[in-house]
Amino acid sequence: MSKNSTLNRRERKKEETKQSILTTAIQFFQTQGYDATTMEQIAEAVDISKVTLYNYFPSKELIVAEFFQDMSHQFVDQVLDFLAKLPTTRSKIYEYFRGQFEWNLQYRELLQIYFVHQFQSMLQPEAYQNSGMDQVLAQIIRYGQEAGELRQDLPTEYLAKHLEIMYVMEFMVWILEGDSWNPEKHLAAMVDLFMNGAENKSEMR
Template sequence: MTDSDTPDRRAKKRARTLDLLAETAIRLFKSHGYEVVTMEQIAVEADVAKGTLYNHFPTKEAVLAHWIHAQLAIDRVHLQPLIERQPDFEAAISVMLDASAAWCEAHRAWIAPYLRFRLLSFEATEREDGAPPSDHVDGFVMLISRGQHTGELRDDLAASHLATLLHHLYFGALMRWLITPGLVLREEFAAIVKLFVEGAARPRTPTVKRRKS
């Protein structure tokens, strides 16, 4: 094996190709609209064979998801200093989800096809180097682990398990926002954070003792 053909170099080359294809697709989506752009158009614009594009991305939704995940990774790096300054889990996760709400509101037309792809794909969450970036799960795991370490969150379940449950709530809030007119996504995310942190049990009201006559 030559120096130019090491696994690390191949992985980096593949990552660059994925990013190039995704950026090309996004330019087309912005210019012509997501629904009308075809995989064939993306291949032509990126100057690759159609088979090459399909080898990397089976569907247009997969291309979109790759780009969205890359944007999330960039945004998470920018938000990290602000997140780390938050005093507790609820404040930190709210910073992340407030930013997500703003992004989703600015790209609303792309959220439905993204969700279709995510809910129909059951890929393993563990990735090799050079694999496409992930969505919010990695950030959720990080913040939940920190919350467990400080004693804010239960630790009888793994952080990855709790992150998956929170992720399902996140998707549920997104779907509710998409189909229900008038909802504010930031408020929907705040509701799932409260539910996740406090649980769904009805708060116990103190019993009022009757005075003896």
């Protein structure tokens, strides 16, 4: 057996173990709660040692972060294909965020942990990992700039990052307000604010 085939088999085994850890941990988090779940429980359920588990993920927080990032990257191509069929930049942004919200409803507790992790990572660039949202939003912004719907004097990535931060802030409000938060109303308002700004144009006429 060649060295390359041995390495490939080893890499596949590592990936299988990682995915088993993620699946098992998320099931525990969803059924018994994040705080009630221990690393020992996860290691036992996956049938690995605690040392091995910590080699993959030093903390439960990093398991949560990896889960959301994996899921986000996994569906990037499908999301972009769907959004390409929508007629305007506004509709692309709104439908993307609406879909994100509907999927994330099932992971409300874990989202709080993930967003805290992402904010902390932003302060440490070497530790920050793109969520996958960056790629989708950059593509939407690029489309809007090419179509003449968005200004072209600012870099695509700059606008995409500001839009992502606006969305994260809306999610933080949702987590705090709970069921009183209206997704259609607030997401539409957020998209309108991004597209048109906060300037009262009616008062300038």
